[in-house]
Amino acid sequence: MMTTVKDRCPGCDGNEQDERYDELDKVIAEYKGKPGALIPVLHAAQKIFKYLPEEVQDYVARGLEMSPSEVYGVTTFYSFFSTTPQGEYKIGVCMGTACYVKGAGKLIEEIEKELGISVGETTPDEKFTLVQTRCIGACGLAPVLTVNDDVHGRLTPDEIPGILAKYRD
Amino acid sequence: MVVNITINDQEFEVEEGKTILAVAQDLGIKIPKLCYLKDKNEIGACRVCIVEVAGNGYQPACTFPVTDGLEVKTNTPRLRELRRLNMELILANHPQDCLHCERSTNCELQSLAKELGVEEVRFSGETIDYELDDLTPSIVRDPNKCIQCRRCVSVCDKVQGVKALFPNHRGFDTLISPAFNKSLDEVACALCGQCIHACPVAAIKEKDSTEEVWEILNDEDKQVVVQVAPAVRVSLGEEFGLEPGTLVADKLVTACRRLGFDQVFDTVFGADLTIMEEGNELLARLEGEGPLPMLTSCSSGWIKYIEHFHSDFLPNLSSCKSPQQMFGAMAKSYYAETENINREDIVVVSIMPCTAKKFEAARTEMEVDGVRDVDHVITTREFAKMIKMAGIDFVNLPGEEFDAPLGITTGAGDIFGVTGGVMEAALRTVYEEVTGDELAKLKLTDVRGFDGVREASIELNGQEIKVAIINGLNNANEVLEAVKNGKKEYHFIEVMGCPGGCVGGGGQPIPTNDEIIAKRGAGLYSIDDKKKIRKSHQNPVINKIYNDYLKEPGSKKAHHLLHTTYKARDRY
Structure with missing residues (x-):
């Protein structure tokens, strides 16, 4: 039987044709009723939707038959989950002790200036999101930043524009 | 070991x-x-x-x-x-407005600070300025006062099974709130107010309606009629230093008159009327007219809960309005007509042990021909506040009687305020109606007590009627699931949303706990013990009203005034 997103989630407007919900349905079906289902489902949902807007959280609550307050509590507790849109490239500047001492703060300042956003924000074109991270365990390369899965180490602020350019096109 | x-x-x-x-x-x-x-x-x-x-x-x-x-x-x-x-450290970012905080002198944080000898706070913490959530007609959340003890979260989850509140964000930004930081008005909340009893401070409280009541008491063109719920007469004394369970109905009547209410009537009258209508409905359902088990509909928190969480059971819910609403409907019809007063000129104020009653009174289903049954609802706590503000020395008041006719009541109605009371009152009447015999054992001890779920059975003309009595919404959830799965079968179920029934209601004096609830319940049973008439169908005013006005239980007129409908609400 065909059900629309609207049937399944009265709170989710305008997504009747959104195939991403079909994908999410499969994940929910796999985990439903199992202990600890929420976090893996949210993980998958974030992968599918890139972030966790209210309507996706609502959809997960309905799918797992959980209170939305609990879903929202978990989503907002873990810094891995994002409730705002994320850029295509997530720049994580390590602020662990070694990187901090080696001038990671200067890297952040330079990125903020280049992209016109502050830490925690996403560029209007949804290309970049800038975050600070805890120690990523690459202290030998300090100061270090990651762009999605790429690691860039032993950086100075003047190298930032070049790195960003690589991802711009 | x-x-x-x-x-x-x-x-x-x-x-x-x-x-x-x-x-x-x-x-x-x-x-x-x-x-x-x-x-x-x-x-x-x-x-x-x-x-x-x-x-x-x-x-x-x-x-x-x-x-x-x-x-x-x-x-x-x-x-x-x-x-x-x-x-x-807790006090460092707690507002220091104790002087005019409504929980002052009844605040666990304040008394603990005193007890632990905290005489200065060396730190001044950063604070976040949160907006008040005051959109529901019943409950106000003030996150600025929250100390994040999570007692409300636990009670809402474990006792009531509602899970409207949850901690979100983390560290300093932690906020106890409904999902997506919505108002309680926008989520599945029963408005039972048990979170108020859980809160050690003033982060959750009732929506105050005392100002509107003061205002209406000042309006000379209106006849202001007050009704008092049964559970208030065994708890109000606590606000004035008396023991829980102390019977203060007579002083309470005097206090109402001194505050300026024109007629002091009794919700117990509405309870007697409820028994007549609900008993009749039960008999009709037992004869096949409508689904079983029949579920009681007196508890307004329970009603909102079932609308959100078990809407498939709405056909099982008795169509009877609650005693509060039945009273209001009769005050603005029968009473208005016999006294030749325009129904628009009568204002009905309720004093209730309940926060959900404020919501119930405001429901559009609770109007007759466009006029609200009940205009204003104040809790036991708000009523105590008004008595104090008026300078009335409550403890030393002389006692007075409720007014006739809507203050003439039976013991069956009094016990509505405690879990099991509605069931007991209904069985007293239904048994006699069906068998023609008097029920020998007036105290139906099987249905009494404070366990979350109790079962009993009674034989009616050879048919075994199975009943259950539930208090606390999580217990209701479990029983309904068992009924749905065919694991349990009942004919009639009483549900009270709050633990202990109305004596433990969200509008009752703070503190409210198991021990205090038991004392208040015992108080109600002692009122019943002493009443001359203890069965609703023997209430002379009720009989007169059926003879002269409503004709018979379940009549067209009775349905127009005293019955209602419900609606399914989203549980997410």
Whole structure:
């Protein structure tokens, strides 16, 4: 039987044709009723939707038959989950002790200036999101930043524009 | 297993696995506590109950289990210092507006600070300015006062099964709120107000309606009629230093007159009327007209709960309005007509042990021909506030009687205020209606008590009628699931949303706990014991009204005035 997103989630407007919900349905079906289902489902949902807007959280609550307050509590507790849109490239500047001492703060300042956003924000074109991270365990390369899965180490602020350019096109 | 431990160098034999706090309480050793609520919230969040455990440093007594040979100290200079420090840190970002806070003198944080000797707060913490959530007609949330003890979260989840509140975000930004930081008005909340009793401070409270009542009392063109719920007469005294369960109905009537109410009537009258209508409905359902089990519809928190969480059971819900609404409908019809007063000129005020009643009164289903049955609802606490503001010396008031006709009542209606009371009152009447015999045992002890779920059966002309009595919404959830799965079968189920029934309602004096609830319940049963008439169908005014006005239970007129409909609401 065909059900629309609207049937399944009265709170989710305008997504009747959104195939991403079909994908999410499969994940929910796999985990439903199992202990600890929420976090893996949210993980998958974030992968599918890139972030966790209210309507996706609502959809997960309905799918797992959980209170939305609990879903929202978990989503907002873990810094891995994002409730705002994320850029295509997530720049994580390590602020662990070694990187901090080696001038990671200067890297952040330079990125903020280049992209016109502050830490925690996403560029209007949804290309970049800038975050600070805890120690990523690459202290030998300090100061270090990651762009999605790429690691860039032993950086100075003047190298930032070049790195960003690589991802711009 | 019994183990040996020492507390403050004294040896004790205690049960292994219990927490240090639990065994200390049993032994009469006081350990200060704040976030702890027995069986409901034992999470070691506030760190006020820390004790010294030899070899284990400082541990929260509410979560640390006892083992053989454990050595505990509960009162050392270092502990007193640490507890004070914890309190100072909690107070550092708690508003210091005690002088005009509504929980002042009845605030656990305030009394604990005093008890622990906190005389200065050395830190001034950063604060976040949160908006008040005052959109529901019943409950106001003030996150600025929240100390994040999570007692409301636990009660809403474990006792009521509603889960409207949850901690979100983390660290300093932690906020206890409904999903997506919505208002309680926009989520599945029963408005039962049990979170108010859980809250040690003034972070959750009722929506105050006293101003609108003062205003209407000043309006000379209106006839202001007040009704008082049964559970208020056994709890109101607590606001004036009397023991829980003290019977204060007579003083309460006098207080109402002195405040300026024109007629002082009784919700117990509405309860008697409810029995007539609901008893009749039950008999009709037993004869096949409508689905079984029939569920009672007196508790307005329960109604909102079932609308959100079990809407497939709405056809099982009795179509009877609650006693509060039946009373209002009769005041604005029968009473208005016999007294030749325009129904628009009558204002009905209710004094209720309940926050959900404020919501119920405002429902559009609770109007007759476009006029609200009940205009204003105040809780027991708000009523006490009005008495104090008027300078009335409540404890020394002389007693007076409720007004006739809508203040003439039976004992069956009085016990509506305690879990099992509606069932007992209904069975007293239904049994006689069906068998023609008087029910020999007036006290139906099987249906009494405070267990969350109780079962009984009664034989009616050879048919065994199975009944269940439920208090607390999580218990209701479990029983309904069992009925749905065919594991349980009943004909008639009484549900009260709050633990203990209305005596434990969200609008009752603070504190409200199991012990106090039991005393209030005993008070209601003692009123019933002393009443001359103890069965609703023997209430002379009720009989007169059926003869002269409504004709018979379930008549067209009765349906127009006294019955209602419900609607399914989203549970997410």
